[in-house]
Amino acid sequence: MVIAKKFILEKPFNGAPTEDNFKLLEEELDELNKGEILVEAIWLSVDPYIRPYSNHVSPGTTVMGTQIAKIIKSNNQDYKFGQLVFCSTGWRTFSIINPTTLEKDGMPTFYLLPDFGNLSPSLGLGVLGMPGNTALFGFLNICDPKPGETVVISAAAGAVGIHVGQIARNLGCYVIGFAGSDHKVKWLKEVLKFDAAFNYKTKDVNAALLEAAPHGVDCYFDNVGGDFSSAVIYRMKNFGRVSVCGSISSYNTNPKNLPKVSMLQPAIVFKQLKIEGFIVSRWADKWQSGIERNLNFIKEGKLIYPEYIVQGFESLPQAFIGMLNGENLGKALVKV
Ligand SMILES: NC(=O)C1=CN([C@@H]2O[C@H](COP(=O)(O)OP(=O)(O)OC[C@H]3O[C@@H](n4cnc5c(N)ncnc54)[C@H](OP(=O)(O)O)[C@@H]3O)[C@@H](O)[C@H]2O)C=CC1
Numbered sequence: 001m002v003i004a005k006k007f008i009l010e011k012p013f014n015g016a017p018t019e020d021n022f023k024l025l026e027e028e029l030d031e032l033n034k035g036e037i038l039v040e041a042i043w044l045s046v047d048p049y050i051r052p053y054s055n056h057v058s059p060g061t062t063v064m065g066t067q068i069a070k071i072i073k074s075n076n077q078d079y080k081f082g083q084l085v086f087c088s089t090g091w092r093t094f095s096i097i098n099p100t101t102l103e104k105d106g107m108p109t110f111y112l113l114p115d116f117g118n119l120s121p122s123l124g125l126g127v128l129g130m131p132g133n134t135a136l137f138g139f140l141n142i143c144d145p146k147p148g149e150t151v152v153i154s155a156a157a158g159a160v161g162i163h164v165g166q167i168a169r170n171l172g173c174y175v176i177g178f179a180g181s182d183h184k185v186k187w188l189k190e191v192l193k194f195d196a197a198f199n200y201k202t203k204d205v206n207a208a209l210l211e212a213a214p215h216g217v218d219c220y221f222d223n224v225g226g227d228f229s230s231a232v233i234y235r236m237k238n239f240g241r242v243s244v245c246g247s248i249s250s251y252n253t254n255p256k257n258l259p260k261v262s263m264l265q266p267a268i269v270f271k272q273l274k275i276e277g278f279i280v281s282r283w284a285d286k287w288q289s290g291i292e293r294n295l296n297f298i299k300e301g302k303l304i305y306p307e308y309i310v311q312g313f314e315s316l317p318q319a320f321i322g323m324l325n326g327e328n329l330g331k332a333l334v335k336v
C-alpha cells in the first residue's frame with residue numbers, strides 16, 4: 001500500500017500567498033491498472049506561473065506543479081522501474097500516471113527524462129526544462145538579438161533571466177540586468193560578467209539606463225511588467241524589440257484591480273517598437289531540441305545554472321512564497 005502526501009490549495013490566494021493557503025494531506029493510492037506507472041517525486045519545481053494560474057483553480061485541488069520523479073512500479077511495457085520522468089502531477093510525493101492517455105497538445109506534461117550524463121536530474125525542471133526553453137525560444141525568436149546590441153533583462157538573477165543574460169553575452173550583446181538585491185547585482189556582474197546590473201529596489205530605472213545605455217536599448221526581455229517596464233520601454237531605440245515573458249509584479253494583485261501604468265503607445269508608435277508576449281508552449285514541437293541545445297551550451301561551458309534548493313517536501317509552501325519574494329538566485333527547487 002502506498003500513501004502519498006499532497007498539498008492542496010486550501011483557500012484561494014488573496015494577495016501574496018501565505019502558509020494558510022495550503023494544506024498537507026495524505027492519500028492511499030489504488031493498485032496500478034494496466035498501462036499505469038507509479039512514480040515517486042525526487043525534485044519539485046516552484047514556479048511563478050503557479051500564482052496566477054491558481055486563480056482559476058477550485059479550493060481542494062492539488063497545487064499545480066512539475067517534478068522529476070522515479071518510476072517505482074510499472075504496468076506499462078514502455079516504462080521501466082528506475083527510469084526518471086518529468087511530469088506535471090502537482091505537489092505530491094507519489095503519483096499514478098497512464099502515459100498513453102495523457103493530453104498530447106500544448107505544454108508537455110510527461111516525458112522520460114533525456115540523458116543528462118553526470119548532470120543532476122533536477123536540471124530537467126530548470127535550465128534543461130521549461131525555464132530553459134522559455135529563455136532560449138522566447139529571447140531568440142522574439143527579441144532577435146544581434147551582436148553588439150544592448151539587451152535589458154528584468155528578474156535577471158532568476159532561472160529564466162540568468163539564462164537569457166548568458167545567451168545574450170555569448171552572442172556579443174551588451175547586457176544590463178535588474179534584480180532585487182545588492183548580492184544578486186554583484187553576482188550578475190562578477191560571475192556572469194554582465195556589463196551592468198542594478199538593484200531595482202534602490203536605483204531608479206531611468207537613471208540606471210541613462211548611465212548604462214545612454215544611446216538606448218535594442219532588446220528588452222521583460223519578466224516583471226508594471227511601471228518598471230514602461231520606463232525601460234521609453235528608453236528603447238527605434239525598432240527595438242520587447243519579449244514579454246512574465247509580469248511577476250502583478251501576480252499577487254487581483255486581475256480585476258491591476259495598477260495603472262504609464263501609457264506606452266507614444267513610445268511604441270514613435271520608436272516603431274515590436275512588443276510581443278508569449279507562452280513557452282508555443283514551441284512545444286521543438287521542446288526536446290531546445291533541451292539538447294541548452295545541454296550543449298552547458299557542455300561547451302557557455303551556460304551556468306545556479307539552483308536554489310529548499311529541502312523537504314513539507315517545505316514546498318515556504319519555497320514557493322520565498323521564490324515570489326526573491327529569496328532565490330537561480331532556479332528555485334524543492335528536494336524531497
Ligand atoms: N511566458 C512563459 O511561457 C513563461 C514565463 N515565465 C515568467 O518568467 C519570469 C521569471 O520566471 P522564473 O525565472 O521561473 O522565476 P525566477 O527564478 O526569476 O523567480 C522569480 C523572481 O522574480 C522576482 N520578483 C518577484 N516579485 C517581483 C516584483 N514585484 N518586481 C520585480 N521582480 C520581482 C524575484 O527576484 P528579485 O530579487 O529580482 O525581485 C524572484 O526571485 C516570471 O515572470 C514568470 O512568470 C516563466 C516561464 C515561462
Ligand SMILES: CCCCCCC/C=C/C=O
Pocket residue numbers: 048049053064107245246279280281
Ligand atoms: C498549468 C501549467 C502551466 C504552465 C505555464 C508555463 C508558462 C508560464 C507562464 C508564466 O509564467
